[in-house]
Amino acid sequence: MSENLTLVQAVRDGLHDAMAADDDVIALGEDIGKNGGVFRATQGLHEEFGDDRVIDTPLAESGIIGTAVGMAAYGLKPVPEIQFSGFMYPGFDQIVSHMSRMRTRSRGRFTLPMVLRAPYGGGIRAPEHHSESKEAFYTHEAGLKVVVPSTPYDTKGLLISAIRDPDPVVFLEPKKIYRSFREEVPDEDYEVPLGEASIRREGNDVSVFTWGAMTRPTLEAAENLEGEIDVEVVDLRTLDPMDEETIVESFEKTGRAAVVHEAPQTGGLAGEIAATLQEHSLLYQEAPVERITGFDTPFPLYALEDFYLPEAERISDGLREVMAF
Amino acid sequence: MVVGDVSTGTELAIIGAGPGGYVAAIRAGQLGIDVTLIEKDAWGGTCLNYGCIPSKALITATDVGHEADTATEMGIHADVKVDVEQMTSWKDGVVDQLTSGVEKLCKANGVNLVEGTAEFAGNGKLRVAHGGQGQGSETIEYENAIIATGSRAIQIPGFEYDSEYVLSSRDVLDLDSIPESLVVVGGGYIGMELSTVLAKMGCDVTVVEMLDDILPGYEDDVKRVVRKRAEDLGIDFRFGESASEWEERGDDIVVTTENADGESFEYATDKVFVAVGRQPVLDTLNLDAIDLEPNDDGRLETDHTGETDVDGVYAIGDVAPGPMLAHKASKEGQVVAEVVAGKPSALDYQAVPAAVFTDPEIGTVGLTEAEAEEEGFTPVVGKFPMSASGRALTTGHSDGFVRIVADEDSGFVLGAQIVGPEASELIAELGLAIEMGATLEDIAATIHTHPTLSEAVMEAAENALGHAIHTLNR
């Protein structure tokens, strides 16, 4: 049995099924209880699971994350929500000083089976701080897994896998596409493994690596280029640990690569991927890796938002550049 | 939504949940399309809530009362009392049943229902205002859109509906008491249907019509039957007069009309009901945002698949060209849904039937004799009077006739006009004949049940062929 769900509905469904299967799974965050979450990601959970398992917190990110760290160290499986990924910064210390280090600090005696969820990314006409795409901060921190789904089916499966993972996972939900489309999502509890990329479209001329909200415009660009360039689109799904095997295999097949991410270029994961490809497959390389990314500026206000975010035309142009080398 | 605007994506956005919109939505859902149906007022639209359904309910109710009251010849002696409030609430119950039925059917077919007022915000985008409940408004991004916003009653200057004395058809269907007298401005089908309803409940009705006869578009011999009966029911007709103003006078009002010669007339009455036609609702949609403009008739031009000049945007029902009829909207809705699903569907119907629920009813489809000649056919006509129909006589209503127009050479049925009991139902057979490319022979050769009114159809066909049994052949 399955239903057509949007991405945010799949978040809710995944969280619900994980909570139903295991009493240790606790959800906490601002407005997630009685209000059902500002994006309705936790709608109905409070009615079903009650105060003890769905907790409305004060407006205190450091407290939310810190409390979750404590809960996880004691054996619970907390799923704290930070309302917008841009608000993770007040809790950054908790993340990098404690969430990522508990396993090593305790020499493996304690692990933190927690999932820090946050809607992330631009494209919703929001004011400052609400459109951040800083996944690179968290991939750079060893001890954290970073997951970014791009479809409703993947969202539910990855969230359930993340909740069941013994180590901390930062789960970034691309809010621009929260309600953009529906997909069949099975009713039952299922897992999509972490650390595995998904080849969304096969091709032979160039490999494009992308994730989150950028997957759709990349596929659109690939469609538009049909007949001109044969594009392979790989959705990474997990950014840390990255599925190097799939990335390298794709690159060795095509010899050319591009990376599309909305995060700013400098220090963004495109550089990381380019280095990885070069390390493993230099002799297969036919052109420099093209980085099609957000610009090295603060995320603009919404009049300029559409220029900042890579869309199909900019991606197509980038792919033509790669092929022309 | 706290901050920002997360847009909802959908494959097909339908604006308006009337007989065009909700049918399109259900069909689209059946075909697996992700469809969102947006309605600002009530599911089922005008037809279900303020038009077709309530009016037919009241017509039936008043018929029952009137029949019972006038059946002494048959040996029925009744003392009929009409409880208008109860009638209205019964009518409301029927409407509610159908409205919730529409909602259920939509949900069962996977249609996403959104309550709110939609307008275009650019190519591929709609802005829907929720009118107070929950979020203020949201953006819906569509791949295809259907405009199915229907029509509204035309207001004449000086007779705005905002007064308690000036009634629109919606008001008439929602009365809690019958006025003693009523001036009806407009002798079209809405004016005639509701005049009949009110006259049968004892209201003193005067119909004021600008043209020189009722029911424009229908042939004289058809209209005559209805007009005579209306006169028998006590309805007065004033032709060639247009309403110019009204004013309160004591407890009542006085309506002033003018004719072409400049003479004016005054009518004292309880209320005035204005039914001079309907116009398409397009001005609330911000069509500029997608560079779409109505044509000179105020409709959106469409091609044979219902698509407008803008790719992916379709128009059906009263906003698209053609007769403003619910069943035409529904057919268009079905076709557009199929087209969006990639099926080779098209609006290729040969004829749209029409019905007027006066007393007696009128049902027409296809070409009249004159229209057939204009199109280059050599028409042959068959007619059968209801007075020769056994069944008609047994109902006590035998005014009217069935006329079939066909092509002399080939025998193909081109059109039909029926006046009489159940004309609205009988016309369906002729609609099928036209769509199938059937000939007079096909209808004449088909056995029709006796004793029914449908035999009149068969005999009209036989009459055209020169061998009807129960009437003289030319």
Next chain:
Amino acid sequence: MPTEFKLPDVGEGVAEGEIVAWLVEEGDTVTEDQPVAEVETDKAVVEVPSPYNGTVRELHYDEGDVVPVGSVIVTFDVEGEEVEEVDVEPEETEDEAEAEPEAPDSGGRTFAPPSVRRLARELDVDLATVSGSGPSGRITEGDVRAAAEGEAEEAEADAEEAPKQAVSKVEEESVSAEPQEAAGREKTLAAPATRRVAEELGVDLNDVPAAEERDGEAFVDESAVRAYAESQQAAQAADTAAVQAGESGESGAREERVPYRGVRRTIGKQMEKSKYTAPHVTHHDTAVVDALADVREKLKPVAEDQGFRLTYMPFIVKAVVAGLKQHPYLNSQLDEENEEVVLKNYYNIGIAVATDAGLMVPVIENADEKSIPEIADEMRDLIERARERSISREEMQGGTFTLTNFGAIGGEYATPIINYPETAILGLGALEERPVAEDGDVVAKETLPLSLSIDHRVIDGAVAAEFANTVQEYLENPSMLLLE
């Protein structure tokens, strides 16, 4: 209006002419055919006439100028008519009169049930063009389907032509195999992938001729590397051939250049492909065929009575088929992509034929199901038509094993090249008396030398030898063929 007049081709392959004298001046009125100039070519002085009625607007050259044919020498002002556009106006008026088909009387109405209308849309049939067979001309389902099929047949006919054109285009693509000079640079830029290819092909990047420069340095791409590698191979092959051929010593020109095209080039490509794909090993043996010769002698008159000429070939074909049935790997094909050897259960034997245009291999299909007379007859027919060039492509495709009878011309043993994509080929030397050792004596016997080349990826030498032994057995004991 001003009209240009170009120096016409005055004949005999002349490319230019000298304007000896102008016979008119600017402003003069001329009539059609009036001479306007005297022009001298290699051989003679000719008068050049005016093609128009009009006035001379401008003379573009002086007396004594040498003018190439086709240059504008005079501009005329021509009266009224636009002489330029004389030629190709289509007969518009006539066409228009016929163009409009008879519009049907029905005034745009269609008499077809809704289900039939929907079928028409699905099958992409325009109802306006369908005539109905139903009563009064009503259009039925059958009418629509028939119309759809008619259209499909037309489309198929069109489509069939297209691939033929495509094929001929492919054949026309030329691959230049001119040897390229080694460039001998010190530094060359190339993408990492290109470097790998160069390494694999054993090519020094600094030798690859560079058509491009990047950043001031020579830059080569993968295709340049490959082209250079190919040209190196071709040059080596050409050198070898030249050395073997020696000086041609023909009178007249030292060298003669013959175009390498068409069938010759196709054969060349096939040979190249086969030899460079399959590792060839040739197994030689000799069959002592006295018994076969006897049989043939006896049957020759019988065959003549029956109206066909009996050679050894049909027997050999049958013997080979018998051998292939017992050694199926020689009747196979290697599918490299799927990594499978395809063993074929049908026996289509190709017979190599020398024609004026070169080697052709018509195929006898299902040789195992045909009798010796049938094979003889078919072989004669195929060979005749191959020599006449009236044989079709299909008749030369689908073979599973090939026989090449170079012995008909002469010779003993050879190293035949396998007919790609088969995996084996049997060459036959001249069938004649040769000395054979028997019981310590040397006797003259009828012998048939066999040269069996096999694809060593699929067939080992031992298997080849076994097959050859089997075929020999049948050839040396022809009565065994009766059991096949």
